[in-house]
Amino acid sequence: MFGRRVRSIMHNSVANFVGVTDLKHPCVLFLSRSSHSELPRKLKKCERKPWVTSVNELKRIARLEKQERQVVQEVTLSPPENGLLIKGLVPVAHEVFAARNVLFACVSRVVESIPIYLCSLCGEVHVGHPPHKIKTCNVTGSQTNKEHIWKRGDMEDVLPVVESFHLYDRLGRAVSHNERLQVDRIPAIVELCVQAGMDIPEYPTRRRKFPVYRVAGRVIDFERRFPEDDSSGKEINPFGFWEERKKSIEDKESLHLRYDDIQGFAVRGIEAWEKMRSGASKLMQKYSVQTCGYCSEVQVGPKGHRVRQCQExxxxxxxxxxxxxxATIDDLVPPVYVWHVRNSQEGGLLIDGLKRYYGKLPAVVELFAQAGGHVGENYIGLMREDVALPALDEEKWVV
Structure with a gap:
C-alpha cells in the first residue's frame, strides 16, 4: 500500500511539472532525452564480424544464382557488374580521392603541433598531452595495475592505411597465392576510386567499351574475342561527359593556408574526413568491397583474393x-577511437576513477577538435560533453 502511494505521488508530481495529466510511464521522459550513443562492441578473437546482409538473404541469392546457371540463356548485367562504369559516380570517385589528399595534408601538419601517444603493449592511442591514466591495458605482458606504457606515436597511428591488391581487370580472376608478391598493393580507398573511374597513371586499369554478359553462370567477354586497344579512360570527364574535359579543381589548388594556422588546417581536415567517408559509402553501395570476417584484410572488387595469409x-x-x-565503411577507413579530452587547452588529465564519464571520438576527429575544429552533430553522442564531470571526491555520491 505504501509503495503504491509513493508511485502515485511521483506520477502526479511529474505530470504537474511537464503539464501533462495522462502519463503511464513518466520515466520515459528522462530516458528519451539521453543523447549518449555506444561504440561498437569489441569482438572476441573467436567472433566473426557482423554480416551486412543477413545469412538467410545470402542463401536466397545463392539459390537464385544456382537456378540461373541451370538455364542456358543470356543474362544482361547492369553497371558495374557488366564491366562498365557508372557515369554518375565518376565525379564522386574524384572527390573522394581529392578529399583523401587534403586529409593527409592536414593531419601531417596538425600532428606537428599536437602530440600523439601510443601504448607499446596494447597499441591504444591517445591524442594530446599528457596521456591518460585510465587502466585499460589488458594484454599479455601488461603491468599488474593495467596502466599503459606510452611512447610517441605518429600519423599512421591516428589514420591507419588499409591496403588492397590492385586489380587491372576487376572482373578477371582473383589474385592467387603465388601472385601475392607480383601484384601491387595500394590503399584500399584509392583502389576503390580507381575502379569507380579515377585514372591514375601509376595504377593502370582496364576500361571496357562493351559490356560483358553472363550465360549459364559463365561470363562472356566480347572484347577478348574481338580485341581492341584498351581504353585508359583519359576521355572520361569527371564533371560531365558532354563538356570539355577539365582537370579537377581539387588536384590543382593547394590548401591556401598559412603554415601557423593550425585551426584552419583542422577545419579543412574535418571537412575532408566527412567528405571522404560519405563519398566512399556512396561508392561502396555499387562497387563491391570484401573483407575478412576475422581479420582486417580488405579486397576491393566483386570477390576476394586467394592468398593464404589469414592467421586469425x-x-x-x-x-x-x-x-x-x-565490407563496411569502417573496414575501408577504420576509425581509431580514443578518449575525448574536453579541455585540451588546460591540459586536463583523464584518470581511471572517472572513466565512465568520459566520451570517445575517432582519433582523427579528436586531433582536429583539439586543434580548434568544429565537431559535427553525429559525434555529439560519443563525446558525452552533456554529462557533468564530478570531482574525484564527489564520484562516490553519484547515483
Missing part, C-alpha cells in the same frame, strides 16, 4: 584462406 580464428580449417564477406 580457425585459419587452419580454411588453409589460411580469408573468410570473405561484404
Amino acid at each position: 580464428y580457425k585459419h587452419q580449417m580454411r588453409d589460411g584462406q580469408h573468410a570473405w564477406q561484404e
